[in-house]
Each structure stands twice: as C-alpha cells, then as structure tokens.
Amino acid sequence: MAILSLAFKSLFNRRYTAGLILISIALSVSLLLAVERLRVESRNSFAHTISGTDLVVGARSGSINLLLYSIFRIGDATNNISWKSYQKFAEHDLVKWTIPISLGDSHKGYRVMGTNQDYFRYYKYGHKKSLTLNQGQPFKQVYQAVLGQEVARKLGYQVGEKIVIAHGAGKTSFTRHDDKPFEVVGILEPTGTPVDRTVHVPLEGIEAIHKDWIAGRQVAGLQISAEEALEKNLTPKVITAFLVGLKSKIATFRIQREINDYRKEPLLAILPGVALQQLWDMMGVAENALLVVTVLVVFVGLIGMLTVMLAGLNERRREMAILRSVGARPGHILLLVTGESLLLSLLGIALGLLLLYTGLLLGQPAIESRYGLHLPIGIPALREWIILGLIGTSSLIIGLIPGYRAYRYSLSDGMSMRI
Amino acid sequence: MPQTAAILLKDLRFGWRKNLPEVLHIPELEVPRGERIFIGGASGSGKSTLLALLAGVNLPTRGEVTVLGETINRLSGARRDHFRSDHIGFVFQLFNLIPYLSVLENVTLPCRFSQLRRQKATESGGDLHSEAMRLLTHLDMAHESLIHRPVTELSVGQQQRVATARALIGAPEIIIADEPTSALDSDMRQAFLRLLFQECDETGSTLLFVSHDRQLASLFERHIALDELNQADQEGR
Numbered sequence: 001m002a003i004l005s006l007a008f009k010s011l012f013n014r015r016y017t018a019g020l021i022l023i024s025i026a027l028s029v030s031l032l033l034a035v036e037r038l039r040v041e042s043r044n045s046f047a048h049t050i051s052g053t054d055l056v057v058g059a060r061s062g063s064i065n066l067l068l069y070s071i072f073r074i075g076d077a078t079n080n081i082s083w084k085s086y087q088k089f090a091e092h093d094l095v096k097w098t099i100p101i102s103l104g105d106s107h108k109g110y111r112v113m114g115t116n117q118d119y120f121r122y123y124k125y126g127h128k129k130s131l132t133l134n135q136g137q138p139f140k141q142v143y144q145a146v147l148g149q150e151v152a153r154k155l156g157y158q159v160g161e162k163i164v165i166a167h168g169a170g171k172t173s174f175t176r177h178d179d180k181p182f183e184v185v186g187i188l189e190p191t192g193t194p195v196d197r198t199v200h201v202p203l204e205g206i207e208a209i210h211k212d213w214i215a216g217r218q219v220a221g222l223q224i225s226a227e228e229a230l231e232k233n234l235t236p237k238v239i240t241a242f243l244v245g246l247k248s249k250i251a252t253f254r255i256q257r258e259i260n261d262y263r264k265e266p267l268l269a270i271l272p273g274v275a276l277q278q279l280w281d282m283m284g285v286a287e288n289a290l291l292v293v294t295v296l297v298v299f300v301g302l303i304g305m306l307t308v309m310l311a312g313l314n315e316r317r318r319e320m321a322i323l324r325s326v327g328a329r330p331g332h333i334l335l336l337v338t339g340e341s342l343l344l345s346l347l348g349i350a351l352g353l354l355l356l357y358t359g360l361l362l363g364q365p366a367i368e369s370r371y372g373l374h375l376p377i378g379i380p381a382l383r384e385w386i387i388l389g390l391i392g393t394s395s396l397i398i399g400l401i402p403g404y405r406a407y408r409y410s411l412s413d414g415m416s417m418r419i
Numbered sequence: 420m421p422q423t424a425a426i427l428l429k430d431l432r433f434g435w436r437k438n439l440p441e442v443l444h445i446p447e448l449e450v451p452r453g454e455r456i457f458i459g460g461a462s463g464s465g466k467s468t469l470l471a472l473l474a475g476v477n478l479p480t481r482g483e484v485t486v487l488g489e490t491i492n493r494l495s496g497a498r499r500d501h502f503r504s505d506h507i508g509f510v511f512q513l514f515n516l517i518p519y520l521s522v523l524e525n526v527t528l529p530c531r532f533s534q535l536r537r538q539k540a541t542e543s544g545g546d547l548h549s550e551a552m553r554l555l556t557h558l559d560m561a562h563e564s565l566i567h568r569p570v571t572e573l574s575v576g577q578q579q580r581v582a583t584a585r586a587l588i589g590a591p592e593i594i595i596a597d598e599p600t601s602a603l604d605s606d607m608r609q610a611f612l613r614l615l616f617q618e619c620d621e622t623g624s625t626l627l628f629v630s631h632d633r634q635l636a637s638l639f640e641r642h643i644a645l646d647e648l649n650q651a652d653q654e655g656r
Contacts, residue, residue, distance in 0.1 A: 002531040006520075013519030322517055324476070326585065327504020327532030329497060 003332055007339035021305045022348050028301040029352025029391060032294040033384055034359060039287050041375055046280060049193045050272050052124030054252050057259055058241035060266035067275040070101055070241040073111040073194045077103060080238035085265045094251045097122045099243040102206045102236060105165045110151045112165050112199045114206035122245055125193045135159050136186030139202050142230060145182040146200040149190040159184050165209060177209040180226045192374055204234035298391060302398050309341055309402035320410045334407040341399025349388055423488030425593055425625035426450040431482035433468060443468050444651040455616060455626040457636045460645030466629050470597055474507060475499035487592055504533040508586030512598040515582035516570040525570055526551040526584045536589025554584040558614050575602045583615055590622040597629050612638055
C-alpha cells in the first residue's frame with residue numbers, strides 16, 4: 001500500500017504527461033466498449049426483428065434484398081407479385097395464415113404499409129410477442145390507419161388525426177394523395193423493430209388512393225373522389241410481399257420449393273431466420289474489422305503509456321537510488337514503476353467507463369430515434385467485463401516492461417548517484 | 420555482553436569483475452559505536468565502493484563486512500536490504516529528496532520500509548509526524564513556510580537538512596554521509612556539521628563522514644585517509 005501511494009504521488013507530480021496518457025487510454029477504452037455495445041445491441045435488435053414467420057415471399061430477387069424491403073423497410077421491391085399468386089398460396093392446405101404486404105407510399109418519411117387484419121393477429125417479433133395497441137383499435141375501414149409508436153411520437157399524432165399519404169418513399173414527396181386522407185384509429189405499443197416506424201393501412205386503402213393513378217401518375221381528368229372509390233372493387237391486383245405461417249414447421253422446405261418453382265410467376269420464398277443470419281454474416285466482416293481497429297486503438301494507447309514510462313525512467317535513476325538508500329528493495333522499485341502503469345490504466349478504464357456512460361446518456365435518444373437501436377445503460381455485460389479485464393491485464397504486462405528495467409537499474413546502480 | 424563494534428572490516432577485497440584488478444583492499448578497520456569518523460580521500464580512492472560495501476549493496480570478493488555484529492556479506496540480498504533500512508541512515512551529496520513528496524513525507528520515508536525505525540520513531544515522538552517535526556525543529560527547518568513548500572523549491576542547504584532529518588528518523592545506529600557538504604558554502608558547512616554532530620550524539624549514532632575536503636577532518640574524533648588504508652594496486656582503481 002505504501003508503494004502504491006508513492007506511485008500515485010509520483011504520477012500526480014507528472015500530472016500533465018500522465019493526464020494526456022490517461023485521456024488517450026480513457027478514449028480508447030470508451031471507444032472499444034461503445035463499439036462492443038453497438039455490436040451486441042444491433043445483433044440483438046436484428047435477430048428479434050421478426051419471429052413466428054416461417055416464410056417471407058416476394059418477387060424473385062435476392063433473399064437479403066427481399067428481407068430488407070419486406071421486414072426492415074429498407075430499399076424498394078424490384079417487382080410486385082400478383083394477387084392471384086398470393087391467393088393461391090394463401091389458400092394452400094398447409095398454410096395456417098398469411099399477411100399480405102403492400103409498400104410504395106410514405107407519410108413524412110415513414111413507410112406506409114398496406115396489409116389486412118391478420119397482421120395484428122399473426123405478426124410476431126422479439127420472443128414470439130404479438131403486436132398490441134397502446135391506443136385505439138386496428139383499422140376496420142378503408143380510410144383508417146394504425147401508426148407505429150415512433151411515427152405517433154415523432155409526429156405528435158393522436159387517435160382521430162387525419163393524415164395524408166404521399167406517393168413514393170421519399171421524405172419530401174411532391175405527389176400526395178391529399179384527396180383521400182386517412183384517420184388514425186390506433187397506435188401500437190413500441191416494439192423496437194421497424195414496425196415502430198411504419199404507418200399501417202388496409203390493402204383496400206392503398207388500392208383506393210391509386211384508383212385514379214396509372215403508371216405512378218395521377219391521370220388528368222380521371223379524378224375519383226374518396227366516396228366514389230369506395231364504390232369500386234378495391235381488391236388489389238398486386239402486392240409487394242407476403243408472410244407465411246405454416247400449420248407444421250416440417251412442411252417449410254416443401255412449401256418453399258413449391259413457391260420457388262411456381263410456374264406462373266417468378267417468386268422467391270425465404271426463411272427469415274436464415275436470411276437474417278446471412279445478412280448478419282455480411283455485416284459481421286465489417287463488424288469484426290471495426291472491433292479489430294478499436295482493439296488496436298487501445299493497444300496504441302497502452303504503447304503510448306509504455307513510451308512515456310520508459311522515456312522517464314532514465315531521469316528517475318536518482319529517485320530510485322534515493323529510495324534504495326532509505327530501504328526500498330529492488331522489488332519495491334519494480335512495484336512502484338509497474339504500479340504507476342497499472343494505476344494509470346485503471347484510472348483510464350474508470351474514466352473510459354465514465355465517458356461511455358456519459359456518451360450513452362447523451363446519445364441514446366438520438367441513436368434510438370435515428371437508427372431504431374436501443375442501447376441499454378446497464379452495468380457492463382460479462383463480455384465487457386472480460387474486455388476490461390483483458391485491458392487491465394495487458395496494461396499490467398506492458399507496465400512490467402519499465403518496471404523490470406527500473407528493477408535492473410536499481411540492482412546495477414545500487415545507491416550510487418550516477419546521474 | 421560486550422558491545423560489538425559498529426563496523427568491522429577484515430581482509431576486505433573488492434573488484435568489479437573476477438578478471439579485473441582489485442579496486443579495494445582493506446586489511447582491517449574497526450569503528451566503535453558512537454564514534455564520529457572522517458574518511459577522506461581523493462576521488463577515485465574507492466570511497467563510493469567502500470560505502471556500497473558497508474551498505475551491503477555490493478558484496479566483497481573476499482573478506483568480511485561486519486556491521487553491528489552482523490556479517491552482512493553472508494546475508495541474502497533481501498535480508499541485507501532489510502538490515503540496511505533498519506540500521507543505516509544515508510545523506511548524499513545533492514538532490515537527496517524525492518521531488519514528488521512533501522518535506523514531512525520525505526523525512527518519514529524510511530519508516531515506510533523499516534518496521535523497526537517506524538517503531539522507534541513512534542516511541543520517541545508519539546507519532547511519526549511529531550517525531551519528524553521534532554527532528555526538523557532541531558535542524559531549524561520547522562517553519563510553516565518551509566515545510567509546506569515543494570522540496571524542489573528549497574535551497575540546497577535546506578534540502579540537506581531535510582535529508583539529515585530523514586537519515587536520523589527512527590535512530591539508526593549508523594549514519595553514512597557521502598560528501599553532504601560539498602554543495603554548501605563554508606559557513607553553511609560548519610553550521611550543518613554542528614547540527615549533524617549534535618543529532619548523532621543525541622541518538623548515539625555512529626557517523627561515517629566521507630569527503631575529499633580535508634579541512635573538515637579536524638572536526639572529527641578520528642580521520643582515516645582512504646588512500647593510505649586501501650592496499651589495492653593503484654592501477655586497478
């Protein structure tokens with residue numbers, strides 16, 4: 001203990017150099033922990049985006065592309081699928097339920113998804129959790145909408161609000177379906193998935209607002225009012241994708257093959273779990289690269305500490321000799337110099353944690369709203385403790401290098417005042 | 420039981436390496452307890468080597484170094500270190516103090532390493548702090564303005580007095596002073612020596628004072644010229 005208090009005072013005496021090293025270690029530690037936390041949370045949030053769905057079906061493209069637009073609302077579908085094909089598989093003997101999905105419109109940057117009541121009944125996320133409504137009820141009529149939690153919160157919408165849907169997915173769309181506004185009838189509980197950022201309307205609603213549109217443009221002179229549209233047949237001709245729940249999991253591959261081999265239309269059926277895994281693997285490379293870089297940053301911080309410690313050692317030979325003369329043994333000298341490094345890195349770790357939590361507290365709302373990623377501000381997880389332990393151990397090992405040199409000096413110099 | 424000598428050297432020989440010639444050969448030297456002894460000699464006469472041998476930092480190639488009845492060259496390294504911290508106080512030429520410790524922390528430093536000196540200092544002063552203050556008072560260093568100043572801002576003379584208080588704390592039997600006055604002017608030198616003698620008398624410590632300054636020799640009870648004592652070949656030194 002006596003030696004560690006000496007180490008502390010010696011560090012304090014060199015507080016400017018030590019402070020800089022401390023900051024570099026703290027920054028690198030907080031960076032590493034932040035990357036680790038982001039990594040774990042993005043993986044969690046990813047894996048829990050959808051559950052209970054056996055197959056996702058869309059127009060033939062890549063499986064990851066299909067997953068991205070149908071589940072994550074990222075990017076656009078390359079093609080639609082016909083209502084007839086959907087009907088064929090929806091009525092299949094082995095199919096328990098289906099959820100049709102029709103995408104392409106948006107509201108103030110949030111994607112609008114056309115679907116039916118089965119969505120509220122069968123869609124599951126996280127650990128087999130169903131969607132629940134925070135306010136109101138599911139839509140029952142054509143011009144009604146149910147909002148994801150974030151949409152309602154960000155735009156300040158309550159049940160009863162009238163909203164206008166814009167054509168296309170952009171945030172600022174010039175073509176708006178303002179002749180046919182939708183009434184908000186329900187707001188969902190937060191899910192932490194893309195559902196939060198979705199405006200849900202009935203398939204018929206999507207069909208109604210496009211009744212007087214052909215090939216993505218409103219046709220002049222062919223204006224159909226909201227009431228007139230209700231008179232028409234609102235069964236859609238195409239949808240974007242559909243989700244499938246099977247009566248028995250055993251049939252999954254059989255149905256998948258059946259859909260993929262469907263002659264009348266090029267379709268693609270994917271297992272969401274497999275596609276999620278593939279997507280994750282793709283990101284895993286970048287993720288690991290990021291981790292390696294941050295580990296190197298920590299290493300650089302520790303090397304900086306080693307440099308400062310070694311550089312200062314020669315000037316301190318007199319100090320070591322004085323300590324020897326008052327009774328310090330070579331082991332004490334080893335402990336003193338190694339203790340300084342260890343103290344510095346432990347303080348760096350503590351400061352790094354402080355930085356991390358400050359950053360999390362400040363950045364959490366922004367990250368959650370912008371990237372839909374909830375970063376928990378809990379105590380470090382086991383893996384994080386292991387990382388901290390490894391940093392501590394490495395700093396001890398690195399600290400032993402100047403410690404050992406000082407030990408050698410104190411053996412060879414003894415008490416002689418060479419410098 | 421007759422008191423053993425403070426220091427007893429017998430047929431002491433030392434060379435830096437086996438194939439190098441000896442730098443030090445002292446057939447015999449005895450220093451009784453409580454004596455103040457001046458060891459003079461030009462630079463290169465083996466003063467530092469002798470001190471390192473007395474302190475047990477270096478080991479003789481042959482012969483015996485007996486300090487307070489303990490033949491220290493037969494002790495293990497760790498035991499020698501313990502022995503030194505318990506029984507010997509040092510004052511060096513210059514920059515004696517640990518720059519990052521306060522005056523009081525510098526004075527009490529040996530008590531961090533020696534249980535015995537901590538115990539003796541506590542017995543003498545009530546606690547370490549009072550004992551350090553007592554010694555500093557004797558050395559005219561106890562002014563509030565001085566003891567709260569960073570040690571690097573003290574004058575050389577003041578630093579040497581702090582170092583002396585540190586050598587004396589816990590009343591070690593032997594004080595070794597290695598050219599402690601060479602950085603002081605002659606007035607300061609006299610005053611410093613008077614203080615040093617007074618303190619050694621009070622604790623009954625044996626004082627080994629090493630210097631090349633022969634003018635000081637007359638102030639000591641006994642003086643030894645190392646050039647004459649050392650029988651090693653001149654070339655080897």
